[in-house]
Amino acid sequence: MNDSDELAPAVAAILRSAEARGDPDRGPVSVDARSLPAALADAEADGRAPVIAEVKPTSPTTEGTREEDPVALAEAMVEGGAAALSVLTEPDHFGGSPENLRRIREAVDVPVLRKDFVLREAQLDTVRADAVLLIARFVDDLSGLVAAANERGFQPLVEVHDREELRAALDAGAEIVGVNNRDLARLEVDLETFESVAPEAPDDVTLVAESGIGAPADARRMVEAGADGLLIGSAIMDGVSAADDSESRGDDPLSNVTENTRRLTRA
Numbered sequence: 001m002n003d004s005d006e007l008a009p010a011v012a013a014i015l016r017s018a019e020a021r022g023d024p025d026r027g028p029v030s031v032d033a034r035s036l037p038a039a040l041a042d043a044e045a046d047g048r049a050p051v052i053a054e055v056k057p058t059s060p061t062t063e064g065t066r067e068e069d070p071v072a073l074a075e076a077m078v079e080g081g082a083a084a085l086s087v088l089t090e091p092d093h094f095g096g097s098p099e100n101l102r103r104i105r106e107a108v109d110v111p112v113l114r115k116d117f118v119l120r121e122a123q124l125d126t127v128r129a130d131a132v133l134l135i136a137r138f139v140d141d142l143s144g145l146v147a148a149a150n151e152r153g154f155q156p157l158v159e160v161h162d163r164e165e166l167r168a169a170l171d172a173g174a175e176i177v178g179v180n181n182r183d184l185a186r187l188e189v190d191l192e193t194f195e196s197v198a199p200e201a202p203d204d205v206t207l208v209a210e211s212g213i214g215a216p217a218d219a220r221r222m223v224e225a226g227a228d229g230l231l232i233g234s235a236i237m238d239g240v241s242a243a244d245d246s247e248s249r250g251d252d253p254l255s256n257v258t259e260n261t262r263r264l265t266r267a
């Protein structure tokens with residue numbers, strides 16, 4: 001990873017803090033993972049859009065920080081039909097923590113993806129999750145980290161943004177690939193990114209469309225383009241564009257999170 005000059009300043013700062021974070025003081029963890037591909041397929045089989053709902057207290061592109069208990073947020077998402085959860089563990093720019101993930105995974109029975117900027121093997125051992133995000137652009141030894149994640153029982157979800165990164169992910173042995181519609185160089189979101197990369201992926205890969213899915217029509221568009229899973233954060237956490245109209249939003253933030261999730265899982 002040597003292109004921090006080409007990244008949005010917020011992303012370069014995220015990477016600096018990921019590099020500086022200490023490694024856990026223990027050996028390799030072992031995980032008995034809940035299957036993410038199976039959970040997504042089960043959702044589709046019973047008529048729900050396969051949503052991976054993200055517990056994302058804040059981000060560089062969000063105003064303010066959600067103060068609700070992360071476990072309550074996660075349970076509200078599952079109640080709304082989420083097939084799986086994504087939980088931020090990045091503390092400095094997303095308000096996440098490994099402890100949030102540990103508590104959420106204990107409280108729900110759906111698969112939980114660890115959302116962070118994992119750069120080296122020891123960082124895998126910070127907390128047990130069912131799946132772990134590895135960002136192709138930022139990981140120097142992608143094959144090594146995919147293998148290290150698999151050895152521990154984690155399901156690696158390798159994030160790409162273009163066809164070249166998709167090839168690198170497949171060469172590294174990725175079986176679950178996320179195509180991020182958010183360009184981390186400029187932080188702009190464009191759903192055409194998924195549409196241009198998805199046709200290049202083999203059929204046996206589980207493909208996840210990430211970022212920028214704000215409304216049910218976006219969710220349908222991504223599924224039509226080949227998405228097996230939909231990673232959705234902001235539209236569930238704040239629901240600005242998920243709600244059809246502001247009158248349908250109530251005063252209870254957790255009910256709104258459930259309702260935002262439900263609208264998207266019913267897409």
Ligand SMILES: O=C(O)c1ccccc1NCC(=O)[C@H](O)[C@H](O)COP(=O)(O)O
Pocket residue numbers: 010011054056059060061062180182184187210211212213231232233234235
């Ligand atoms: O979300 C951000 O502002 C962000 C900024 C810099 C790097 C990464 C960022 N997001 C990471 C994500 O992948 C999203 O949280 C996830 O795909 C959900 O996206 P969205 O539904 O658009 O909140």
